[in-house]
Amino acid sequence: MEETSRTAQIAHVLFLDIVGYSQQSTSAQARLLGRLNDAVNASPAFDASKAAGSVQPLPTGDGMALLFFGDVIAPARCALDVSRALARADAPRVRMGLHSGLVQSQMDIAGRQNVVGEGINTAQRVMDFGDEGHVLLSAQYALWLRQFDDWTPLIHALGEGEAKHGQTVQLYSLHGADVGRAKAPTRLSSPRADSGKDAPARVVTPQRVALLYRPHQDPDEKVLRTLEEQLKAVGHDVFVDNQSKISKAWALAVEEPIRRADAVIAIVSPKSMQSEMLEFEVETAHDQQAQTGKPILLPVRIGKEDVQDGVIGSIIRPLTQFAWEGPQDDPRLITELLSAIAEPLKPRATEVKLEPVGGAVPPDSPFYMRRAADHEFLQALEDTESILLVKGARQIGKTSMLAQGSKRAKELGRRVAITDFQKFNAAQMASDEAFYRLLAATLARQLGFKYDFAAEWDDIFGANLNMENFLRDLLDAGEAPLVWFMDEVDKLFTAPFASDFFGLVRSWHNSRSTEPGGPWDKLTVVVAYATEAHLFIQDLNQSPFNVGRRMELADFNLQQTVDLNGRYGGPLGSYGDVERLHGLIGGQPFLTRRALDALAGGKMDFATLLSQATRDDGPFSDHLKRLLISVSSLPHVAEYIRALLADSAPTDQDAFYRLLAAGIVRQPPGGRPAFRCELYREYLQQHQL
Incomplete structure (x- = not known):
């Protein structure tokens, strides 16, 4: 499943x-x-929000x-x-x-969903300045509330207060006839005397912020100018790269302000x-x-399309993203970014x-x-092709790919049957009669098909x-096409009836031509296997292995490993x-997956994983x-x-194909x-096989 990019969420707390x-x-x-x-x-306001599903209460012990x-x-x-x-x-x-x-959901140690973020933390800091009866506002919330004329007379500037860890907070009071308290909080040493109605809300800890974009590209550039203006207005030191040509001088000029930026x-x-320029800048950050x-890296995603694959996509996909679809999103986007700069969301x-x-x-x-073969595989399923061959070494993901295909076939309204030949025992494969009878019975049971075998x-x-x-x-x-997934087909290669069975599968493919409009147009057979079929099938021309669409699964390339690292949280x-x-x-x-799981789960750090990789009590033990047992047994x-291991040129083809199917060697x-x-090389070398 493709991962959906995360977007930030703003809460009024x-x-x-x-x-x-x-x-x-x-x-x-x-x-x-x-x-x-x-x-x-x-409260009518709370009740209405609760009915709309737009409020989330969090108990805090004393409130x-x-x-x-x-x-x-x-x-x-x-x-x-x-x-x-x-x-x-x-x-x-x-x-x-x-x-x-900003707030975000995350798992707590007990596996429950919790909500954390700057939105909650700052609301608590603002409240902590108050005495009994005070209703205090942050500068950001006051800025939002001032947009509504009925509330403006109730908003009064108080000044700045110092919270924990030396953080300075700009405060406003909400008070009137039956809400709040007019007297300044006792924790404020120098409250303002004026109402502050027109006083701009400025940050009190300016940050160095670099804005990255592709020049002469709208609406990207319009969004950039809006952000530049607003970030400068609240006191941030903003850097914008306005160059449009790549050069050595440009790279040197842009790298330094990006590397010293806070955000x-x-x-x-x-x-x-x-854009190669934007790619360089994002990689630098x-x-x-x-x-x-x-x-901190804060991606602003323009439009509704999800993040594309590539260098930039692999970097920003694991991050919280900020969505912009039109000018109506400007106020929200600015608030979200100011919040994220003030207190970054957790990784x-x-x-x-x-x-x-x-x-x-x-x-x-x-x-x-998903790899290249996945896209070809899913498209072939949609096109109801007759035979799909999924080949790959052990533990390369064939069964997982079949599961993806099964899910997609069901979404397309197809009937789906799955046969895992690894589950068949020797007695069930002793004769073609026992084998076919069992095969038909399992299909009938899976699909709820009543068949009078006796008659x-x-x-x-x-x-x-x-x-x-x-x-x-x-x-x-049934009218719906049938997709029949066959997994672990290698087990059939040595069966006495193997050639007859694969010849039968081939005949169903041929029947699409000899019986146009017949039932075989509704059948797709998916065959997953690891071993080279030509080693066992006497006549490939009487098998599905030279007519079906063949898709060979490959190991993850470097970019796919980067992407998967992001999905594990980096x-x-x-x-x-x-x-x-x-490289290892x-x-x-x-x-x-085993390596990233160990790192993401805190079982070890990367240096430890590398040092213990080949140990018998290490992460891959x-x-x-x-693997050692399998190569030592023959x-x-x-x-x-x-x-x-001796870097000579072994010639035993049977050994080579066994090792190839087992996923121990490869043939570039x-x-x-x-x-x-x-x-594998280091481990087997250590054990002096």
Whole structure:
């Protein structure tokens, strides 16, 4: 499954807590929280947002945070409602803080979804300045609320306060006849005397911000100019590269401000992602971030299209992205970026929900990596081609690819049957009669097809024709085409009836021509195998292996490894680390996932993984031990490995094809046989096979 790019989400947060809560007894605390909950639930603003599914309450122990999405006025209305409800003398004494900022969902240690982010943190910091009865606003929320004339008279500038860790916060008060408190908070040492109605909201900790884009490309450039103006207006030091030609002087001039920036905003669109200049700039920012932790990289995605593959896509896909589809998004985008610059969202690695590594990758897994063969395979399924051949070594992802095909076939309204020949035992494959009868029975059960075997399966026809008659009736029983996935077909190659069976499959393909409009037009057979068929099939012209569409799965290339690293949250912090991992395991899919899973799960760091890679208690130990056993069990195979380790030219073809199917060696085009990856060579060398 292609991963959907993540976009940022802005929340308008109302943070409430009960003043003096910790000084109360346990029973009194429960009573006060109950009254606060009642006041919030009685709020028409909260009730309307709850009914619309646009508010998320978060308990905080001595109060709560209410995250409103979409309606900027809702938290202010809720604050007004709660203030009125708590006006009684025996009501809890409450203070409130409001702020608009970014939030994100992530898994907590117990596997539950939680919400974190600058939006919540700043709302709490704003509230912490207040005394009993205060309703305080951040500069950002005040800026939003001022857009509504009815609320403007209630907004009063207070000045700046110093929060924890020396952070300075610009504060406003919301107060009127029945909401808030006019007196300045005691924590403010020098409150402003004026209302501050027209005072611009400026950041108090200016940051160095670099804006990256493709020049002379609209709407990219219009978005850039808007961001440049607004970021400068709030006090940030903004760098914009306005050059349009690549040169050595340009590269030197642009690299330094990008590397020293605190934040880099990259404006990306389908056309701009083809720009070599933008690619260089984004790579520079990514490299610097991997080395020093800065700058934070904030991609702004123009339009509705998802991120494209490529260098830029592989870097920004794991990141939180900021969407812009038109000028109406300008205020929201500016707020989101200011929030992200003030307090960056946590890295993707903290959010990734890992999956067990081994066996087929589930069809909906974010860790399934599509390769060139996948696109050809899915298109052939859509076109209802007759025979599709999926070839690849062990643990390269054939079964996972079949699962993707099964999912797609069902989406297309096809009937789907799956036969895994690995599940057939020796007795069931002792004769063609037993084999075909079992094959037909399993198809009938999977597809809910009622077939009178006693009446229809007649010895006079023999096993082959009985199977064909069954399949013809099965195809005629429904209008929808049938896709029959056959996995682990290698097991049939040595069966006594192998040539007859594969000849039968070939005949169904031929029948599309001899019976135009017949049932065979509705049949697609998908054959997954690892071994070279010509070693076992006597006449390839009487088999499906020289007429079907053949797709051979390859190991992950370097770019696909970069992409998969991003899906795991980027545990490999630099392009160089990805290159080193790929150089060790050669993109072998199982080993790649095992390595990234170990790193993303915190089981070890990359240096430890490299140093322990070939150890019998290392991250790949089980896999390597099975490999050692498999090559040691047959003397001529072990001899072939020894010759390969000695860099001689082994000639035993049987050993070569066994090792090729097992995924231990590979045959480069026009080259000599070689180990599939450096890890295999080092491990077998250590064990002096």
